[in-house]
Amino acid sequence: MSDYEKEERLCGRIAQRVAEKGGTAYYVGGWVRDRLMGIPNKDVDMEVHGIAPAVLREILEGFGERITVGESFGVYTLKGYSIDIAMPRRETVRGLGHRDFDICVDPFAGTRAAAMRRDFTVNALMQNVLTGEIVDAFGGRDDLRQGILRHVSDASFAEDALRVLRGAQFAARFGFSVAPETAALCRKMSLRHLARERVMDEVKKALCKADKPSVFFTFLRDVDKLGDWFPELQALIGVEQPPEHHAEGDVWTHTMMVLDAAASFRDRVREPLAFMLSALCHDFGKAVCTEKIGGVIHALGHETSGLPLAEAFVRRLTDAHLPMQYVRNLTEYHMKPNKMAADGASIKATNRLFDASVDPEALVYLALADGLGKLPQTTASEAFLHERLELFKEYMKRPYVMGRDLIEAGLAPSPMFSAVLAYAHKLRLAGVDKQNALKQTLAYAKQLEKRGGA
Secondary structure, eight states, X not given: OOHHHXXXXXXHHHXXXXXXXXXXXXXXXXXXXXXXXXXXXXXXXXXXXXXXXXXXHHHHXXXXXXXXXXXXXXXXXXXXXXXXXXXXXXXXXXXXXXXXXXXXXXXTSOHHHHHHTSSBGGGSOEEETXXXXXXXXXXXXXXXXXXXXXXXXXXXXXXXXXXXXXXXXXXXXXXXXXXXXXXXXXHTOOOTTSOHHHHHHHHHHHHHHOXXXXXXXXXXXXXXXXXXXXXXXXXXXXXXXXXXXXXTOSXXXXXXXXXXXXXXXXXXXXXXHHHHHHHHHTTTTXXXXXXXXXXXXXXXXXXXXXXXXXXXXXXXHOOOHHHHHHHHHHHHHTTHHHHHHHHTOOHHHHHHHHHHSSOHXXXXXXXHHHHHSXXXXXXXXXXXXXXXXXXXXXXXXXXXXXXXXXXXXXOOOOTTHHHHHHHHHHHHHTTOOHHHHHHHHHHHHHHHHHHHHO
């Protein structure tokens, strides 16, 4: 039996006990939506109506170790399971922050009142755990069939600005359109007071789950909310590119196309989120260095000019070191792979490039996405880059000169030792076999000693 089946069976047993106490258990939210769409969802959300919180806690303790996710929220889970069990609640906003709500658990509020606090009609669906009956108070099934995101309530939707970002990522992930009245409401809401962690969570879902993550940012642009958190992206709108190389239009359009092309490669890279952020940031420098010289559009050095902008963008969302490391590195080098392919660069040159990259495979796929993210599209460099990447990996597997080899050969550790190892590494990248590399490295060390003693 799969974990999914075990959890669904447990939900049924809990629902049966709830019914024996006079209550009703429902599957709610994204779990119901995804089930109706035929999309797997491992995170099960249940909502229990018609019994007191103390009774629910007693029931849950009969099935394992109960963990309180939020006592005041009436949310629990069981150790070892991915099931959130909640009670209906009423929320009253009292500030701009995501914690600025007065929350009252109300297990007897009824299904309509409980569903009214949901963001979109497709997320307000409920399903009786025992009977399978769908409870649809706001027309969510029709909206789901038509692929429409429509907010449930003007008042409750406007209380949490994160719902603008949630709408954007749902539109990107599921290919939904946003109802005009919902888009109009989003346009009136400010995102500036949201916590960065909440913003990053929605960005991550869009970048790592959507086939077309560009929809996320395009929607934010459409409702004039791009500048609240993503001013570097907004700055790309209208920035010209050479039409002979970029018939698609401005840098914004190119970036959105690159982002969607990168999504087709993200399952092949080690760090999908960092890779997608790199695709998003790779041309930020064009906003500050694009100019016309003799009537020709240039963006000379944009790959380095964009580094401070990319860093500011990532730091606004997270302090995590890994995304920053990737974004800075891949942004700086993103132009080189395709140029090397076009020039037929030497193996030594491509080896040095891959060695300098934080993730050579991610760099190759970013370069390929860059070629696909423009008109006319090009994949001319693909065979060359894959061939050279495999050759680089093969070179890296060969025996090479290490510090202990130098010591065994009689070279004593000294301040110049790191320079000697760096020289040995260059020989490794050049494909020099270990025996000859050791001889050359020792000779180089003697030259350094002479220079030092001169």
